[in-house]
Amino acid sequence: MFPKINPTTTKAWQKLAKHFEKVNDVEMQDLFTSEMNRTEKYSIQWNNFLLDYSKNRMTSETLELLLELADEVKLKEAIEAQFTGKLINETENRAVLHTALRDINNLKPDVKATLSQMEHFSEKIISGSWKGYTGRAITNIVNIGIGGSDLGPAMATEALSFYKNHLKTHYISNIDGDHVMETLKNLDRETTLIIIVSKSFTTQDTLTNAQTVRSWFLEKALESDIEKHFVAVSTNLEEVSSFGISEENTFTLWNWVGGRFSLWSAVGLSTCCAIGYSNFEQLLNGANEMDNHFREAPFSENIPVILALLSVWYNNFFQAETEAVIPYTQYLSKFVNFLQQAVMESNGKSVDRNGNFVNYQTGTVIWGSTGVNAQHAFFQLIHQGTKLIPCDFIAFKEALYGNEEHQRKLLANFHAQTDALLMGTKGTEVENNFKSFSGNRPTNSLFIKKLTPQSLGSLIAIYEHKLFVQGIIWNIFSYDQIGVELGKKLALKRLNS
Incomplete structure (x- = not known):
């Protein structure tokens, strides 16, 4: 009790x-x-x-x-x-188990699988083996989210700027259209990856911004090109699929992870790409060490x-x-x-x-x-x-x-x-x-x-x-x-x- x-x-x-x-x-x-x-x-x-x-x-x-x-x-x-x-x-x-996301030596099987997916994906983006629709490597990452789907990864990526690789990261959160267009105005569609972070994939702010970015992308690209430039962090596979994102490019979340404690999950994918998986794993390790201190x-x-x-x-x-x-x-x-x-x-x-x-x-x-x-x-x-x-x-x-x-x-x-x-x-x-x-x-x-x-x-x-x-x-x-x-x-x- x-x-x-x-x-x-x-x-x-x-x-x-x-x-x-x-x-x-x-x-x-x-x-x-x-x-x-x-x-x-x-x-x-x-x-x-x-x-x-x-x-x-x-x-x-x-x-x-x-x-x-x-x-x-x-x-x-x-x-x-x-x-x-x-x-x-x-x-x-x-349940409230964000601590389970960073218990590297005792991971739940589904958490372990998602981390493995993040590792392989981030390595492809960083190495340049992931190609955009014209065959060029990704140079910019745009994270679209709100609340914990934005504040956590944006903070961690900024805090770890010293450890960043060549990828440039951008964060869109506010439904203010000027905020969106200001972010997009200097980006090249051919080399930009969009990460849409929404557990339900129905959040008005995030989906409005995502649709605006999607329309911007399709001004020069085809619907079939979306899968090369858009990935999702969500549980709503049906809505993700209707957006044009394949299941293979969807990273899952769990209902026992609150939004403001989610940067340790696939919500932190933009951070993982920006600093590399080994550094992201060290971020998890540091939190896990404090978890043990707090508990013991x-x-x-x-x-x-x-x-x-x-x-x-x-x-x-x-x-x-x-x-x-x-x-x-x-x-x-x-x-x-x-x-x-x-x-x-x-x-x-x-x-x-x-x-x-x-x-x-x-x-x-x-x-x-x-x-x-x-x-x-x-x-x-x-x-x-x-x-x-x-x-x-x-x-x-x-x-x-x-x-x-x-x-x-x-x-x-x-x-x-x-x-x-x-x-x-x-x-x-x-x-x-x-x-x-x-x-x-x-x-x-x-x-x-x-x-x-x-x-x-x-x-x-x-x-x-x-x-x-x-x-x-x-x-x-x-x-x-x-x-x-x-x-x-x-x-x-x-x-x-």
């Missing part, structure tokens, strides 16, 4: 409420003075990752109570229910669990409604957009797993941008504004191109910002209130050795598991997205009126 416990009825929640009254005004600067080993005490080293969560408004008692809360809501049982394929997405009667590590040493518990602490006790994510690498410029869907579509719920409206806050608003750009954009609000905004800082120790001067300055900014948010101007004399910084602003620092396909896989998986833990604590179903359906229905009603 999947746990369905109202967190506010637990003993730990009641203790946390009382504890919050005692520590609400405690300043982190004083905590660091009284705990000389605070950084070491509140850090987790795992593989090439280091999470430093010492710069948070918490004490050892806070952490103990948060861990008690995790036990009381039966988080361990919930984790096992997900990993063992229980139908935890009860509103849709589905004690909660006190568990990176996703700790991040989730701290998020609940701020959201539900400090009433901090937003969290900022600041990656100090331009490669992760699309990471926050990806997280916004993953987190806010998952945990933007007001009905609990018992079917009751909640009387406490769920979900968090995720926003952010890459450092150092963010420092010159919205950091003023975080430093001196009236809102409490917990931040995750993400940095890679090694630069991919080896430019040490740039990397040294980048990391200096990373460390300086978390120090400034912690200390402010406390203990120093300032000329006036305008130059006063209160500090005491919470941050997590996630240090990773190097941006590789493997480390990116682990990083993404951290946030997937974090949102799962949050959803378990808030007693909501994180894996449906009923909230996106009403607008779709009303749009169709307007179109048909």
Whole structure:
């Protein structure tokens, strides 16, 4: 039985409420003075990752109570229910097994077959042995999708640009016709491959864009040429076939894979082609390693669990409604957009797993941008504004191109910002209130050795598991997205009126 416990009825929640009254005004600067080993005490080293969560408004008692809360809501049982394929997405009667897509040493037969299909297909595209209708090799790939069928692969492909081959990748998502035509205007039909990603192959946005691209293609080519330039990621073979795409060029999906967790599947075909199958497999491996850590590590040493518990602490006790994510690498410029869907579509719920409206806050608003750009954009609000905004800082120790001067300055900014948010101007004399910084602003620092396909896989998986833990604590179903359906229905009603 999947746990369905109202967190506010637990003993730990009641203790946390009382504890919050005692520590609400405690300043982190004083905590660091009284705990000389605070950084070491509140850090987790795992593989090439280091999470430093010492710069948070918490004490050892806070952490103990948060861990008690995790036990009381039966988080361990919930984790096992997900990993063992229980139908935890009860509103849709589905299992949630995106972790099974990346368990390379223990793959389901159908997943293994699809990965093999992706490997062989991507090798043909990359090598140039796959020819277009005029006999020329493919040079450009256009992915047509929406939501998770776009945000995941677009983010991963951008993040792994350093590992890309000669293929140029493009992503069409918005039903805005200008977006479509702007993408197509410099493409050559003879050397362009189109990947249409739609589980149902009926999604209005995706199919409208696909038909527009199809019409563009047929301005110069024949219907019989479609099979050389269009492939599909879908379960609806009938609709795919009527579009002109053969079954051989169709990659399957499963109903136990949610869209926003699907980049590990054939939805990631564009990424697989862009970076090559061996790198794509490393992406899967990295996520699988984090899956094992999440499933096996004690909660006190568990990176996703700790991040989730701290998020609940701020959201539900400090009433901090937003969290900022600041990656100090331009490669992760699309990471926050990806997280916004993953987190806010998952945990933007007001009905609990018992079917009751909640009387406490769920979900968090995720926003952010890459450092150092963010420092010159919205950091003023975080430093001196009236809102409490917990931040995750993400940095890679090694630069991919080896430019040490740039990397040294980048990391200096990373460390300086978390120090400034912690200390402010406390203990120093300032000329006036305008130059006063209160500090005491919470941050997590996630240090990773190097941006590789493997480390990116682990990083993404951290946030997937974090949102799962949050959803378990808030007693909501994180894996449906009923909230996106009403607008779709009303749009169709307007179109048909």
